[in-house]
Amino acid sequence: MIAVLRNSWALLLGMMLLMLGNGMQGTLLGIRGGQENMTTFQLSIVMSCYFVGFLFGSRMAPDMIRRVGHVRVFAALGSLISAVLIMYAVAPNWIAWSLMRVLIGFSFSGVYITAESWLNDASSNENRGQALSLYLIVQMIGIIAAQGLLNLGDPNGFILFIIPSVLVSLAFTPILLSVSQAPAFESTKPLSFKQLYDASPLGCIGMFVLGGVFSAQFGMAAVWGSQAGLTIREISIFIAGIYIGGMIFQYPIGWLSDRIDRRKVILGLSACGGVGLMIPVFWDVPFWALCGVGALGGAVSNPLYSLLLAYVNDYLDRSDMAAASAGLLFINGLGAISGPLITGWMMGVVGPSGFFLFMALLFAALAVYALWRMSQRKRSADATSSFTAVSPSGTAIVLEVAMIAADNEGPESESHLAGAQAKAEARQDGTDTNQP
Numbered sequence: 001m002i003a004v005l006r007n008s009w010a011l012l013l014g015m016m017l018l019m020l021g022n023g024m025q026g027t028l029l030g031i032r033g034g035q036e037n038m039t040t041f042q043l044s045i046v047m048s049c050y051f052v053g054f055l056f057g058s059r060m061a062p063d064m065i066r067r068v069g070h071v072r073v074f075a076a077l078g079s080l081i082s083a084v085l086i087m088y089a090v091a092p093n094w095i096a097w098s099l100m101r102v103l104i105g106f107s108f109s110g111v112y113i114t115a116e117s118w119l120n121d122a123s124s125n126e127n128r129g130q131a132l133s134l135y136l137i138v139q140m141i142g143i144i145a146a147q148g149l150l151n152l153g154d155p156n157g158f159i160l161f162i163i164p165s166v167l168v169s170l171a172f173t174p175i176l177l178s179v180s181q182a183p184a185f186e187s188t189k190p191l192s193f194k195q196l197y198d199a200s201p202l203g204c205i206g207m208f209v210l211g212g213v214f215s216a217q218f219g220m221a222a223v224w225g226s227q228a229g230l231t232i233r234e235i236s237i238f239i240a241g242i243y244i245g246g247m248i249f250q251y252p253i254g255w256l257s258d259r260i261d262r263r264k265v266i267l268g269l270s271a272c273g274g275v276g277l278m279i280p281v282f283w284d285v286p287f288w289a290l291c292g293v294g295a296l297g298g299a300v301s302n303p304l305y306s307l308l309l310a311y312v313n314d315y316l317d318r319s320d321m322a323a324a325s326a327g328l329l330f331i332n333g334l335g336a337i338s339g340p341l342i343t344g345w346m347m348g349v350v351g352p353s354g355f356f357l358f359m360a361l362l363f364a365a366l367a368v369y370a371l372w373r374m375s376q377r378k379r380s381a382d383a384t385s386s387f388t389a390v391s392p393s394g395t396a397i398v399l400e401v402a403m404i405a406a407d408n409e410g411p412e413s414e415s416h417l418a419g420a421q422a423k424a425e426a427r428q429d430g431t432d433t434n435q436p
Contacts, residue, residue: 010174011119012138017171018115019142021164022108024149025085026050027239028164029097030222031232032088032155040223042094044344047219048337049101051211055333056102057109058326065114071176074114077107078172085165089158115175140247147236155232196312196327202373203312206266206304207328209366211335212342213301213359217242219340220347221294224355227347234287238294245295246302253303254310262311266304267370273300274364281353281360297359304366 026047033043064073084104088097119131146164153159197204221242225235257265276296279285285293309328316324339358346354 010177011115012134014171014173014175015115015135016138016142017167018108018111019139020146020149021081021085021168021171023143023146024160024164024167025088025104026218027147027150027222027235028155028160029088029101030220030224031150031226031235032092033094033097034223034226035156036092038094040227040347041344043223044220044340044347046094046097046101047215047223047340047344049098050105050219051215051333051336051339053102053105053107054109055105055330055337057106058113058329058333060106061110061113064110065117070114070117073110075172075176077110077114078168080104081107081111082165082169085161085168089161118175136250137247140243144240144243144247147240150236151233193327193331196324196331199315199324200312202263202266202370203308203315203328204331205369206308206311206366207332208335209362210301210305210308211332211337212339213297213362214305214332215336215339216343216355216359217297217301220343220355223344224347224352227352230287238287238291241291241295242298243302245298247298249299250303250306254306257307257310262307262314263370263374266307266311267367267374269300269304269307270363270367270370272363273297273304274360274367276300277356277360277363280356293356300363 029046030043033046038046061073061077081104084100084107087100091097091100116135119135149163150160152163193204221239222235225238230238253265253269273296276293280290280293312324312328343355343358346358348354350357
């Protein structure tokens, strides 16, 4: 751990500052948009556009990096992020915000890809898992701390838009001054959706569903808070609770999933999320209970993301992990684009409780699907990889690193390779009776 900090402290510090800026802008737009009399559906389009840009960035940024290099892409996209954060306050119009959200989502995606490739290059096989854990921790700390910064000014003014712009600008200073050599960058052609689905139907459907959950949490929580009449302080506490819940429960759930059938953990978590998030739909609960429900949502969704990756890993050949990570991220991104749009529509139909209803229905659907998949075969594959915590905001690079690190740390990793190869051959000739 000390070696990782010594080699990557500047990169980790820069990423924490970036997450401070990103965490502030998502919540701030939801609050300011309500004060500018934007409708819930208009704000849902604004929030969805971030994930449109992020998805495009994940596809286009690797080509940009190969053409002009890491440093130029990093600096150019960072400047664009800083400028857009200021422009939000200059043009408080939902159409302008939608276009700017596409730009900022694209830019953050490219910045994350660049930073994560540097982190991967600076890590060794022995400490890559530790580097990934530290990366997750600084991301969570950044997002949580960002909610506290929202209380430093008036959303109707400029100061709260200037702060994240300055933080993002400062984030690049330690990174660009400390990174001496840009790593070699190679992209892997993703597996086809059919190949991914054949490898793990539950993994693919689960990643799509969680995309909708995450985008609702990240994009629509502040919109819900404004509709529900919460103060800025209460909104910031509620959103911070979502990420605190996710951070606390990652490792206990990971420990459990390495010891029992992962499908049972997926089923249990999804069912808990579905039931828990229905509470504010049917009952008028006090604020502290709302915070508990929000923390429950984070405690379910964040570990589920890492758990589904580990589950898919159990059915993959090691040589397919890089390709699978890109495909899974794309599936998750498609779900993320639709999340705010459907949430906004439901909030317009049933009121603010539509925010919780949407996520509860997604969790319930995932639980039902997991139960159905369990009925389609007698047993699950042996857990041949370990659970590794991953942030939902990570790119295909960090997903690939997580999957390989989990595979290397898993029990009998050499037998995993042989077993995965046998499973791949069995799928080709139709004799596999243990397909997920």
